[in-house]
Amino acid sequence: MQYRLLGKTGVKVSMLCFGTMSFGGEADEDTSAALFHRCREAGINFFDCANTYAGGKSEEILGKLAAGQRDELILTSKVYFPMGPDVNASGATRKHILRSIEGSLKRLNTDYVDVYFIHHFDEVTPLEETLRVLDDLVHQGKILYPGASNFAAWQIMKALGISAVNGLAPFQVIEPMYNLVKRQAEVEILPMAEAEELGVISYSPLGGGLLTGKYAGQQAPEVGRFLTSKAYQARYSDSWMTETAERFSTFARERG
Structure with a gap:
């Protein structure tokens, strides 16, 4: 396995990042375990997850599998989409993010997440509020690097500008959709990421x-x-x- 630096973080990750959305859904615990162990045998140290995957079951399974080798792994999770019927159980608000990170840490059986993505741009919550709570979580050691998924290039640049002006922890990693038949990211997102030295992992590669x-x-x-x-x-x-x-x-x- 070859490894690459994840943007400007200095962290080395395997060239392949394994998405765990199927854990607890299409893949039961035994199948998930087999997939995880095969990844580790191949040298993969990078695993992408989210709080909503299989209603939280993906995080639970990944947390069990990562036990005993947590420090060797780079784990991600995400926040934005609803985790329950409560009207405030979604979005990129301080309330939802703080509640969600605690749930993710518990399910992942860890005290920190390496990369914590905002899963979707929040058109209602001010970006500064979102970035300030992410900065708080960085200082608390609960997340190491903030990230953005499903953001347009201008939204990421706006966030980077707010972080720079206010001295907040900036987005370090982005996760756009990108594959052979979905190449829109090549127009603005990937050139922007290269210019800003952001780490990039794509979802739906197949x-x-x-x-x-x-x-x-x-x-x-x-x-x-x-x-x-x-x-x-x-x-x-x-x-x-x-x-x-x-x-x-x-x-x-x-x-x-």
Whole structure:
């Protein structure tokens, strides 16, 4: 396994970051454990999670698996989307973030998260409030580096400006959607990240399984995220995307 610096943090992470959204959902505990151990055997030290994955079960399973090797791992979590029916159980407010980090730390069985992402831009809560509570959590040692997922380039730049002016811990890592058929990040987000020396990890790198080629032709599986998720079906519904996936899988097979 090769390792890279995560932006300007000085932290070295494996080139592959393993997403754990399936833990506790499509993957039961035994399957999740097998996947985790295979990752560790391959040298992967970077695991991406979120409080909402499988209703918190993903964090619980990852926390159990990370026990005994926590200091060797780089773990992420996220906050924004609802975790319950309470009207204040969502967003990037101080109230929701403080409540959410405590829940994530408990489920992950750890006293800190390496990267804590705001999972979506909050159009209601002032950015300064969000950044101040993240800065507080950095000083408390509960998170090491703030991050942003699903933010536009201008939103990230605005946040970086607020952090610089007010001496707050800035976003160090971003997580946009990026894969062979979803390349919008190349227009502004990735050039911005390069200019600001931000760490970048992408989500949905295989397009919900579409780019593996397993849904092509007559041998498509009967189960899978792409088949059961309306969100993924809508996201990757264009015919050219399927054609691209088929050509890509053929290209990969021809090269072993």
